[in-house]
Amino acid sequence: MALSFEDETLAKGGAHKQTRPRRDKLVIYAIVSSLLILSLALGLGLGLGLRHQGTHSPSKPSPSRPPIPSAVWQPNVGETWQIVLNEVLNIDDNDPVVEPNVDVFDIDLFLHQNTTVVSNLQKLGKKVICYFSAGSYEPDRPDSYSFSDSDLGKELDGWPGERWLNISSPSVRDIMAARIEIASQMGCDAIDPDNVDGYQNDNGLDLTSDDSVEFMNFLVDTASQYKIAVGLKNAGDIIPDLLPRVQFAVNEQCAQFDNCGTTRPFIKTKKPVFHIEYPRGAPSNVTEAESKDACTSAGATDFSTAIKAKNLSGWVEYCDGSTATTNVFS
Ligand SMILES: *[C@@H]1O[C@H](CO)[C@@H](O)[C@H](O)[C@H]1NC(C)=O
Numbered sequence: 001m002a003l004s005f006e007d008e009t010l011a012k013g014g015a016h017k018q019t020r021p022r023r024d025k026l027v028i029y030a031i032v033s034s035l036l037i038l039s040l041a042l043g044l045g046l047g048l049g050l051r052h053q054g055t056h057s058p059s060k061p062s063p064s065r066p067p068i069p070s071a072v073w074q075p076n077v078g079e080t081w082q083i084v085l086n087e088v089l090n091i092d093d094n095d096p097v098v099e100p101n102v103d104v105f106d107i108d109l110f111l112h113q114n115t116t117v118v119s120n121l122q123k124l125g126k127k128v129i130c131y132f133s134a135g136s137y138e139p140d141r142p143d144s145y146s147f148s149d150s151d152l153g154k155e156l157d158g159w160p161g162e163r164w165l166n167i168s169s170p171s172v173r174d175i176m177a178a179r180i181e182i183a184s185q186m187g188c189d190a191i192d193p194d195n196v197d198g199y200q201n202d203n204g205l206d207l208t209s210d211d212s213v214e215f216m217n218f219l220v221d222t223a224s225q226y227k228i229a230v231g232l233k234n235a236g237d238i239i240p241d242l243l244p245r246v247q248f249a250v251n252e253q254c255a256q257f258d259n260c261g262t263t264r265p266f267i268k269t270k271k272p273v274f275h276i277e278y279p280r281g282a283p284s285n286v287t288e289a290e291s292k293d294a295c296t297s298a299g300a301t302d303f304s305t306a307i308k309a310k311n312l313s314g315w316v317e318y319c320d321g322s323t324a325t326t327n328v329f330s
């Protein structure tokens with residue numbers, strides 16, 4: 001998640017996903033086209049198109065992976081949460097208090113790297129998820145200099161300067177492993193690796209959904225070594241592959257785009273879905289209709305829903321109508 005925001009741009013994830021044609025439609029097009037004597041060449045074109053859309057069938061048996069250590073935190077369905085990504089939480093070391101009084105905080109890894117925020121939240125009985133972008137290059141992170149130009153793809157739509165990464169590249173993986181090591185040093189209970197759905201986007205690197213599955217497995221294996229939990233962010237197509245290995249989902253905008261059912265398998269396997277909606281009225285002026293949309297979408301029963309402003313500032317509203325603003329440094 002970049003620090004800047006173009007107001008009319010939908011937040012990442014859901015926005016990208018929505019522009020993708022569904023696979024079954026494409027298959028029907030492919031059949032119809034071949035019936036229409038359109039040549040083999042067109043058939044090939046569609047075939048390639050299909051692959052580039054990154055649609056995915058988890059038919060291949062995945063290679064066996066190391067088991068998840070039992071010490072890894074497994075949050076429960078329905079746990080409450082807050083997510084603040086573009087600001088630094090301000091918690092007094094001598095008298096730690098925080099609002100809202102939820103179970104879980106998702107905060108930016110780098111903004112809190114050299115602070116006592118993680119341990120203060122834990123003293124308050126909270127679990128802490130540390131966010132970083134795993135699948136994109138952001139120009140302003142402390143380790144941004146370590147990326148090679150050859151590993152950078154196209155810019156993310158609506159996020160100037162931020163670029164898709166070749167998630168199969170060993171040097172990108174080394175950088176992400178170093179980020180997970182930082183998370184471990186900070187005592188984070190979990191990580192929230194963002195932008196693992198490059199395959200759904202015009203990424204300039206020919207990323208496939210299989211690349212994302214492999215990359216997520218790499219992140220899980222690495223985090224496991226530090227007994228850190230991992231969430232799958234958006235990336236609906238690869239949920240079946242990753243569900244046994246991640247401890248929770250983080251979903252953006254499934255209510256807005258009417259596809260919360262895609263993430264429902266998490267609930268069925270007793271893993272929470274930390275769910276964010278960004279209605280126009282947020283912050284402060286969320287209408288009843290907007291809140292109803294965010295909270296009662298089909299498939300979203302038992303999701304842990306937070307209504308947020310698109311810049312993921314300290315303000316939050318919940319489905320019971322309560323609101324809070326987490327204290328941050330201004
Ligand atoms: C935190 O401290 C380390 C060690 O001094 C430094 O290398 C790193 O850049 C700092 N991180 C941030 C985000 O300031």
Ligand SMILES: *[C@@H]1O[C@H](CO)[C@@H](O)[C@H](O)[C@H]1NC(C)=O
Nearest residue numbers: 150166168169170204205206
């Ligand atoms: C991405 O990295 C992999 C592994 O190094 C490499 O085989 C592949 O060619 C790279 N892709 C691009 C588009 O550079």
Ligand SMILES: *[C@@H]1O[C@H](CO)[C@@H](O)[C@H](O)[C@H]1NC(C)=O
Nearest residue numbers: 280281283284285286287288
């Ligand atoms: C809040 O939203 C309502 C309905 O969309 C609108 O009429 C009103 O002007 C908004 N108020 C503010 C302060 O933005």
Ligand SMILES: *[C@@H]1O[C@H](CO)[C@@H](O)[C@H](O)[C@H]1NC(C)=O
Nearest residue numbers: 086087282283309310311313
């Ligand atoms: C976040 O966005 C809201 C609404 O656009 C704005 O009022 C608020 O100042 C922003 N906060 C930060 C920290 O950028």
